[in-house]
Each structure stands twice: as structure tokens, then as C-alpha cells.
Amino acid sequence: MELITLKEVDSTNLYAKKNLEIFSDRTVVRALRQTFGKGRLSRKWVDLGENNLFLSIVLKPSEIFQDVYSNLTQYLSVVLCKLFEKYGLEPQIKWPNDVLINGKKIAGILCETVMQGANFNGLILGIGINLNAAEKDVKAIPDKAVTALNLELGTAVDADEFLEKFLNDFFANYDEFLKKGFEYIKSDYINRACFLDKEVCVQVLNDTKRGVAKSVNNAGELVLDDNGKEFSLTIGDIL
Ligand code: BT5
Numbered sequence: 354m355e356l357i358t359l360k361e362v363d364s365t366n367l368y369a370k371k372n373l374e375i376f377s378d379r380t381v382v383r384a385l386r387q388t389f390g391k392g393r394l395s396r397k398w399v400d401l402g403e404n405n406l407f408l409s410i411v412l413k414p415s416e417i418f419q420d421v422y423s424n425l426t427q428y429l430s431v432v433l434c435k436l437f438e439k440y441g442l443e444p445q446i447k448w449p450n451d452v453l454i455n456g457k458k459i460a461g462i463l464c465e466t467v468m469q470g471a472n473f474n475g476l477i478l479g480i481g482i483n484l485n486a487a488e489k490d491v492k493a494i495p496d497k498a499v500t501a502l503n504l505e506l507g508t509a510v511d512a513d514e515f516l517e518k519f520l521n522d523f524f525a526n527y528d529e530f531l532k533k534g535f536e537y538i539k540s541d542y543i544n545r546a547c548f549l550d551k552e553v554c555v556q557v558l559n560d561t562k563r564g565v566a567k568s569v570n571n572a573g574e575l576v577l578d579d580n581g582k583e584f585s586l587t588i589g590d591i592l
Contacts, residue, residue, distance in 0.1 A: 354380075354381060354520060355377070355379065355380045355381065356381045356520070356523060357382050358384075359383070360384070361384060361385065361387070361388065361389070362384040362386075362388040366477050367391070367481075367526055368384075369382050370465065370467060370477055370562065371467065373411065373474055373475055375429070375464045376411045377411075378411070378414065379408070379410070379411070380410075381408055381411070382409050382411070382488065383407065383419070385407075386403060387400045387402065387481075390481060390536060392461060392463060398461055398463075399503045400579065401483055401485075401491065401501065402490070403518050404481055404484055404500070405485060405486065405512065406481065406482040407480075407481055407485050407537055408516070409479045409499070410478040410480070411475060411477060412425075412475060412476040412477075413474070413475040413476075414476075415473070415493075417473055418466065420534075421531060421534040422466065423475055423573070424530075424534060424573045425476065425530075426450040426462045427526075427538065427542055427573050428526075428530045428537075428538055429478065429480065429529070430452050430460075430462065431446070431538045431545070431565055432523050432526070433452050433460055433480075433518070433539075433541055433553070433580055434517060435522065436515075437452070437454065438447060440453055440506060441506075442505055442506075445546070445547035446546050446547065448546065448548055448566070448591055449548075451461045453501055453536065453547065454505050455505070456498060456547075457491075457498040457499055457500035457506065458479050458498065458499050458500070459483050459499075459501065459502065460481060460482045460483065461480070461481045461535070462478070462479065463478075463479040463480075464478050464479070465477045465503055466551040473566055482515070483499065483501035483502065484512050484515055485502070486503065486504065486511055486524075486568075487502060488504060492503065521527060534570065534571075535571060535572060536571050539571065539573075539590070542573075543568075543569060548566045548568075548575075549567075550566065551566055553577070554591070555577070555589040555590065555591050555592065556585060556589055556590045556592055557586060557589040558588075561592075562577060562579075562583075562584075563577075563579060564577030564578050564579035565579075566591075567583065570585055572587075
């Protein structure tokens with residue numbers, strides 16, 4: 354694993370994408386400040402100050418895209434939950450990969466697959482983690498209840514220390530996860546899921562699906578029951 358630290362960048366994902374050819378597998382790009390952080394579907398990721406984490410992990414696990422890569426964000430959400438638990442907190446996962454503490458979003462994950470024609474060039478796993486933020490700044494973020502680790506703990510957090518623990522934990526089980534897929538983390542994921550057995554409304558691109566969230570299947574898909582009719586979703590946002 355190689356760690357590159359940038360003082361400031363538009364987006365660590367964009368930077369990693371631009372330099373993908375020269376970066377080897379498991380290169381981590383961290384920026385101390387991020388001026389144009391990206392969320393999914395053209396949404397924005399807000400920079401809450403220098404002592405937060407903005408990073409992208411460059412992964413080049415094979416020459417061909419494998420289905421298991423679609424579950425990497427879920428693997429990452431479990432890794433993050435377990436780390437927050439070491440701080441005495443009770444994090445939860447909102448399908449597919451939002452990590453919440455006390456119902457508020459503390460981290461965001463954006464995984465981009467880079468293809469060139471039919472060739473698979475790699476994955477860029479972008480992660481933003483709120484470690485140290487001011488109450489007024491998290492409240493100003495639109496559309497969502499947001500928190501940061503310092504606000505939950507009542508004390509400042511050392512970002513370098515947190516990053517080291519996080520990367521160690523991520524890579525400790527990464528190879529095993531690639532071999533075994535979602536089933537390897539399924540019970541850890543389900544145990545932290547906050548949406549099961551609830552009536553949910555899921556935005557899937559321009560469509561909305563409703564139903565009771567019955568389970569997450571072995572592929573990591575959300576299984577909904579709409580009046581006795583079961584179906585599964587691979588992408589979407591629980592509203
Ligand atoms: C995400 O998107 O949650 C993925 C965010 C990934 C950010 C990282 S930072 C390093 C790397 N480089 C990048 O450019 N991006 C990645 P999504 O599920 O679409 O959620 C976006 C929504 O989360 C926004 O519309 C806001 O409502 C909310 N949000 C924005 N900034 C936030 C923050 N700092 N903390 C919590 N929620 C935030």
C-alpha cells in the first residue's frame with residue numbers, strides 16, 4: 354500500500370482517475386482539503402475542514418471486471434462501522450453503504466469503475482469521513498442529517514491515527530473479501546442494517562420503488578416485498 358498526501362485537490366477521485374495509469378494497485382490518495390468533492394449522481398461532498406478525511410483507494414485487482422467489485426462499498430461500510438464501534442459508538446448501515454451514527458450520516462462512499470472500451474482499468478474507491486466538524490457546519494449541509502466523530506465523542510479526533518487504523522482494517526480482510534464476496538461480510542452487514550422490516554421508499558434513478566425491506570440477499574441486493582410480490586434492487590437510495 355502506498356499513501357500519497359496532497360495539500361489540496363478538486364476531488365481525490367478525479368485526481369486518481371487522471372493518474373490511474375501511473376498508480377499501482379492499492380495506492381491511496383489523500384487530500385487535506387477538497388474543493389470539489391463528488392457524491393453519487395452529481396451530488397456534492399462538502400469539505401468540513403482540514404482534520405477530516407478525503408481519500409481515494411486505487412484498486413487494480415484483475416484485468417476483467419468481477420461482480421464482487423460491486424460489493425466493495427458494502428465491505429467498506431462494514432470496515433468503517435467496526436472501527437467506529439472501537440470508539441464505543443453504535444453505527445448503522447443504510448443500504449447500500451451509508452454509515453450513520455444516531456441516524457446521522459458520518460461517511461460517504463463513491464466507487465467508480467474505470468473502463469476503456471471493453472477493458473477494465475481499475476476501481477477508484479472514494480471515501481469521505483467526518484472526523485472533526487463544527488456543529489453549525491454539519492447543520493448547513495443540505496438534505497441530510499449529518500454528524501462527525503468529534504461531535505459524537507465530545508472530543509477532537511486525530512485524523513492521521515484514524516486513517517492508519519482504517520487502512521489497516523480495510524486491507525487486513527480485503528483479499529479474503531475478494532475471494533468470498535458479499536457472503537463473507539453478510540452477517541456483519543445485516544447486524545448493523547437500520548432498514549430491515551421497515552416500509553421503505555427507494556429512489557432508483559428517476560423511479561421510486563416501495564415495499565417492506567425483507568432482507569439483503571447473497572449478492573448484496575435489497576429485497577423488497579410489495580404486497581406479497583418480492584423483487585430485488587441492485588442500486589438506489591433509501592429515502
Ligand atoms: C456520497 O454520495 O455519500 C459519496 C461521497 C464520497 C466523497 C468522497 S471524498 C473523497 C472522494 N473524492 C470525491 O470527490 N468523492 C469521494 P451521496 O450518497 O450521493 O451523498 C451525497 C449527499 O450527502 C449530499 O447531497 C449531501 O446531502 C450529503 N453530504 C454532503 N457532504 C457531506 C458530508 N461532509 N457529510 C455527510 N453528508 C454529506
